[in-house]
Amino acid sequence: MTQKHHFFALDLGATSGRSIIGRLENGKLELQELTRFPNTILRVQDKYYWNIYALYESLKEGLKTAAAKGIEIDSIGIDTWGVDFAYLAEDGSLINLPRSYRDPYTEGVPEAYFTRLSRQEVYDLTGIQIMNFNSLFQLYAAQREGSFAVRQAKNILFMPDALSYLLTGERYCEYTIASTSQIVNARTQKIDPLLLDVLDISPEVFPEVVMPGTKAGNVMESVARECGIGETPVIAVAGHDTASAVVAVPAEDENFAYLSSGTWSLMGIEVKEPIINEQTFAMNFTNEGGADGTIRFLKNITGMWLLEQCRKEWDKVGKSYSYPEIVALSDSAKPFRSLIDPDDASFANPESMLQAITAYCQRTNQPCPEEDAQFIRCIFDSLALKYKQVLNSLQEVAPFEIKKLHVIGGGSQNKLLNQMTANAIGIPVVAGPSEATAMGNIMIQAMGMGVVGSLQEIRDVIRNSVSPDVFVPTDNAIWSEAFAKFQTIQH
The missing domain is CATH 3.30.420.40 (ATPase, nucleotide binding domain)
Structure with missing residues (x-):
């Protein structure tokens, strides 16, 4: 090479x-x-x-x-x-x-x-x-x-x-x-x-x-x-795009789950054969094709779509927040004040995401977000807790113990949400590469052109090319209590 x-x-x-x-x-x-x-x-x-x-x-x-x-x-x-x-x-x-x-x-x-x-x-x-x-x-x-x-x-x-x-x-x-x-x-x-x-x-x-x-x-x-x-x-x-992104997970072994974090969040594991049974049917998990003969066993979760739609509304009234400003706003707001189920049907394509979040909180008898920081914190808290819920379900059917969560894609750069996710799920989060989709796309081309020979060889190249951040879980008791609340507001 x-x-x-x-x-x-x-x-x-x-x-x-x-x-x-x-x-x-x-x-x-x-x-x-x-x-x-x-x-x-x-x-x-x-x-x-x-x-x-x-x-x-x-x-x-x-x-x-x-x-x-x-x-x-x-x-x-x-x-x-x-x-x-x-x-x-x-x-x-x-x-x-x-x-x-x-x-x-x-x-x-x-x-x-x-x-x-x-x-x-x-x-x-x-x-x-x-x-x-x-x-x-x-x-x-x-x-x-x-x-x-x-x-x-x-x-x-x-x-x-x-x-x-x-x-x-x-x-x-x-x-x-x-x-x-x-x-x-x-x-x-x-x-x-x-x-x-x-x-x-x-x-x-x-x-x-x-x-x-x-x-x-x-x-x-x-x-x-x-x-x-x-x-x-x-x-x-x-x-x-998610199949390309998963190719670029810098994993050393199979004991991991991945979270491809962007407009959609897709959380799953990589397996050799589809997992199709009564339990996975009830959980509504998916078996999508992967590279090199693998199956991506995963769940689609509404991701940064929630925030992107809020940002569009704020832009219209002259409030254009940079991503560092968004993270700072979220960090300044009280945690767990308001929670939503990101996958609720009301968030699919509403005329106003801000109004949809407010209406959800009203329906579930919670304080409604009033300030931009509270909306952002509500979204981040809710995503981290949703990730815990889905990871728990994944572990029930995975043929191996999940020891790490690899966060790839644009969301891997959100250090606050990555730490919140680690706290929620109770295992380390390895964040990066942010350019996983492009890297996976390129490395499959390299395989198609005979430059590399296997998925593991691709991942060796990825590990040699990036330096992921690692987030270790803290505040387990606080997040366990928040998760109990999260489960009560879903309907």
């Missing part, structure tokens, strides 16, 4: 995106951000869409920036959030814009679907947490609307695969992103026809499922010429 390699990662979140170069040399990875851009939901006639063409242009701008800096790219990889997808027509063009999972058109749809195939049967096949915005229910919702796109689609491509298609012209279905859909059989790792029979959709509408590290194709000549690059390989990385 003495030769220097340059890998280009497009990392797309639900609110913003970035293009990044990863330089890999002598067993160490360094990142360089090239571009950063917003990713906004378009609301058109009360339907919510992603502007995939704007994302594609941003992808090309990143490639042009790399070319302008004289960087010769070895390969390209794309990761995004889960579940959303694009429809392709017979002639290969996109049919409309991809619908956003934030669109309320799926409300009540799972219950309607379960009249055709039961909730238990769907979970037994997929091992996926039942969430109304899963791709399976989006397709059913589209059918119920009489969608032209779903009737006419020659192919359906998940978001990273659709962007890769625009670059290469090649169609494929990357395993980790497909596994979020609730259409993939957890045991066969293939699209399950029974789930689509209910929708009268042929499984052939989805291209072949490929594993992370597969070479998808080369950038088309016309696009390469426009961007000033060669006909560079595109690697099907772990297309789901």
